[in-house]
Amino acid sequence: QVRLQEWGPRLVKPSETLSLTCNVSGYSIGSGFYWGWVRQSPGKGLEWIGSLYHTGTTFYNPSLKSRLTISADTSKNQLSLRLNSVTATDTAVYYCAREGYCSPTTCSYFSFWGPGTLVSVST
Amino acid sequence: SFDLIQPPSVSVSPGQTATITCSGDRLGDKYVCWYQQKPGQSPLVVIYQDDNRPSGIPERFSGSNSGNTATLTIRGTQAMDEADYFCQVWDTSNSWVFGGGTKLTVL
Numbered sequence: 001q002v003r004l005q006e007w008g009p010r011l012v013k014p015s016e017t018l019s020l021t022c023n024v025s026g027y028s029i030g031s032g033f034y035w036g037w038v039r040q041s042p043g044k045g046l047e048w049i050g051s052l053y054h055t056g057t058t059f060y061n062p063s064l065k066s067r068l069t070i071s072a073d074t075s076k077n078q079l080s081l082r083l084n085s086v087t088a089t090d091t092a093v094y095y096c097a098r099e100g101y102c103s104p105t106t107c108s109y110f111s112f113w114g115p116g117t118l119v120s121v122s123t
Numbered sequence: 124s125f126d127l128i129q130p131p132s133v134s135v136s137p138g139q140t141a142t143i144t145c146s147g148d149r150l151g152d153k154y155v156c157w158y159q160q161k162p163g164q165s166p167l168v169v170i171y172q173d174d175n176r177p178s179g180i181p182e183r184f185s186g187s188n189s190g191n192t193a194t195l196t197i198r199g200t201q202a203m204d205e206a207d208y209f210c211q212v213w214d215t216s217n218s219w220v221f222g223g224g225t226k227l228t229v230l
Contacts, residue, residue: 036219038166046158046166046209048219059217062124100171102154107172108213109156113165 001080004079004114012121020085022079022114026100028106030054034076034099037081039092040083047092052079086121093118108109125214127222134228141197143225145210148191153212155193157186160224161206169208178190197227205229 008020020037029052050060050070050114052120060068069082080094095114100111128146135141155173158166168177170186173193175211183198197204210222 038219038221045224046160046211046221048221051217051219061218095165100168100177101223102172104154104172105156106213106215108219109154109168109171109211109218110166111168111171111177116165 002098002112004098004112006094006096006117008117008119009120010117012086012090012119013123014087014121018042018081018083018090018121019120020081020094020117020119022081024077024079024096024098027098028074029072029077029079034108035072035079036097036099037079038097038110038113040095040116041089041092043094049081049083049094056088069098071074088121091119091121124218125212125216125220127210127212127217127227128222129208129210129222131223132226133226134230135197135200137202137229139230141200141204141227143195143197143208143227145149145193145195145222146191147193147212150191150193150212151189153188153214155186155188156211157184157193157195158209158211159204159206166209186217202229218230 001027005023009045067084082103097118098112157170160166173188174186
């Protein structure tokens, strides 16, 4: 069973960098699938942040691209997120997730999710 | 960017059929996934690839997608189905796009 667990600082100051790590078990990141980060501001909907293909190629939400880095450490089977210059609008629950199986190449969704971690941006 | 539009809320009586829509330009050309999210929980896939149900998801959940609208249908809605529902597609710009979400109330 694929399991994901996000961890990192719960409180980040404005203008600083938000850094999160996702521990993955039950499947090797480098073996296949897209791996993604999704966030949800309090009381709001889901927002795709970015994804990493198992080959290392990354895709970012255009609205966050200038501040965002997603990477993977396959030796530790970890996915990482760094978001620079944060503001209060970056306060959200951050989820890491793995793509589910879908045969058409134009089909992609997130089947496995971590429990999420709430990150607050505040002084 | 590709936009997905959902009604903010839908209400249904227990045992009746709930219908939640998701609209987008030529949405029928894409594959739609539906997530259920209950308070304090991570999203759960209830439909993928338009009309496929993952193992463990009750048969009362079904999906369709044609033209500009995808639909999630819950037949015989139960109190436990009360949740937020989000549609999602993968766009050819290599983006994963979510709808704004629909709060389903069972009353």
